[in-house]
Amino acid sequence: MKKIVVTGAAGRLGRKVVSDLISRGYTVLGVDKERPEKMQCRFLPADLTDSAVAIDVLTGSDAVIHLAAIPGPVSQPSSVTFRNNVMSTWNITEAAAAIGLQKIVFASSVFTLGWHESPTAYWPEYVPVDEEHSLTPFEPYGLSKVLGEEIIATASRRTGIAAVSLRIMNVIQEDGYFAFPWPTPAGLLATRFVMWPYVDVRDAAIACRQALEADITGHEACFIAAEDLRFDAPTMALLREFAPKVEVRKALQGSASVISIDKARRLLGFQPQYSWRQLNPSEHS
Numbered sequence: 539m540k541k542i543v544v545t546g547a548a549g550r551l552g553r554k555v556v557s558d559l560i561s562r563g564y565t566v567l568g569v570d571k572e573r574p575e576k577m578q579c580r581f582l583p584a585d586l587t588d589s590a591v592a593i594d595v596l597t598g599s600d601a602v603i604h605l606a607a608i609p610g611p612v613s614q615p616s617s618v619t620f621r622n623n624v625m626s627t628w629n630i631t632e633a634a635a636a637i638g639l640q641k642i643v644f645a646s647s648v649f650t651l652g653w654h655e656s657p658t659a660y661w662p663e664y665v666p667v668d669e670e671h672s673l674t675p676f677e678p679y680g681l682s683k684v685l686g687e688e689i690i691a692t693a694s695r696r697t698g699i700a701a702v703s704l705r706i707m708n709v710i711q712e713d714g715y716f717a718f719p720w721p722t723p724a725g726l727l728a729t730r731f732v733m734w735p736y737v738d739v740r741d742a743a744i745a746c747r748q749a750l751e752a753d754i755t756g757h758e759a760c761f762i763a764a765e766d767l768r769f770d771a772p773t774m775a776l777l778r779e780f781a782p783k784v785e786v787r788k789a790l791q792g793s794a795s796v797i798s799i800d801k802a803r804r805l806l807g808f809q810p811q812y813s814w815r816q817l818n819p820s821e822h823s
Contacts, residue, residue, distance in 0.1 A: 539600040539640050542750065543567045545586060545630060546605030548574040551645070551709055554743035555603060562747065569595050570606065587622060592629035593637070601641040603746050604630050611653055611679040623682035624689075631689050635697045642701040643749045644690050646759065648732045648797070649680035650705060657728040664785035665777065666798040669705075669759050687759060694757040702749035702806070703759040707737040707797065710814070718814035719770040728780050735763045735797045738812035748806040760802040764810050766793045 542559055546552040547568030556578055559566050566579040573583050584591045586606055596602055606626055608619045627644065634642050650673045652660035662671060675681045687703040694701045710718075723729045745762045767773060773790040790796065802808035 539564075539750065541565045541567070541599045541601075543569060543596055543599045543602045544605065545569045545595075545602065545626075546607065546645070547577070547579075547581065548572055549605060549609075550711055551706075551739055551742055551746075552605050553578075554739050555605065555746045558743045558747050559750075567595065567599065586626035586629055589629045589632070592626075592633040596630070596633045596637055596639065599637075599639060601639050601643070601750055602630060602634050603643040603645075603750060605645045605746075606630075607645065607682070608679070611649065611677040616678040620678040620682050623679070624685050627682075627686040628689050631693045635693045635699050639699065641750060642690055642693075642699060643746055644686055644701065644703045645746075646683045646687055646703040646705045647680065648705055648707045648735060648761070648763075649677075650675055650683045650687070651680075651732050652676055653680055653730060653732050657730045658780075661731055661781045661784050662796075664787050665796045666788055666790065666794075667761070667796060668798040669761065669801050687757075691757040698755075700754055701757040702752065702754065703757065704742075704745055704749055704802075705759060705761045706742050706745070707735040707761075707763040708733060709739050709742050710736050711739050715814050715817045718768060720768040722769045722771040723776060723780060729769075731781070731796070734767050734769070734776075735795050736768055736814075737762055737764050737810065741808075741810045741812055744811075745802065745806065745808050748808055752806045754805060758801075758805060760805060760808070761797050761799055762802055762808065763795050763797040763799050764813055765795055765799070766813055766815060767795060768814070769793065 548570035568581040654676045
């Protein structure tokens with residue numbers, strides 16, 4: 539696999555993915571609705587909700603990393619987010635399968651677990667959360683990612699195309715660590731569970747390439763997270779205060795993440811390199 543299409547290539551994660559792939563000798567075609575000011579590779583503006591366009595941009599490639607989506611639950615009207623994300627993923631997946639690409643890498647999300655306007659509406663069944671945990675989205679963005687995973691898994695079962703869905707945490711940019719650590723939740727001031735974990739944009743980009751290169755068959759989903767939380771507080775203390783009914787299947791030392799990345803380590807070789815504790819030590823008491 540040497541010719542890779544990256545959708546959503548103009549986004550902040552997309553640009554990192556493109557840069558990482560090029561540094562490893564891949565030939566990359568970047569695709570996005572908006573043309574970026576600068577792009578390190580050949581670029582095509584494209585609306586992927588058009589199935590013919592999806593076929594056109596993938597023809598001649600070996601694999602696709604599908605990052606394109608309306609991000610988050612509140613940036614666009616619900617119907618717009620749902621239609622755009624589901625239709626673009628359907629079109630890219632069906633085109634990839636029809637053309638005979640070798641692999642699909644899909645940017646799913648931690649929001650598949652359950653983001654809600656109320657910070658106390660969702661708590662997981664157990665921690666650390668792994669890929670066997672149920673997905674219970676409350677809103678169209680998380681739902682669009684769950685359906686995206688199912689669309690890709692369906693195509694993989696039908697055609698044998700290899701695919702990886704990366705359930706990526708809240709992505710932190712290199713210039714975003716000034717805001718860390720987040721204020722520690724206390725008293726009645728809870729923070730949505732799915733906002734506790736995060737991942738550095740560089741680690742997320744590397745995970746995309748590792749998923750591309752992983753020797754797998756069928757469809758696999760993997761969580762991609764840093765090894766710690768956004769807070770400078772013990773994870774177990776936070777769980778006892780805010781989620782006392784959540785089953786703790788493995789003691790979490792210090793500020794360890796509530797998300798397990800064991801599967802990503804095993805299948806992809808993923809190992810996060812960045813933490814706010816290393817990059818912003820002046821904020822760490």
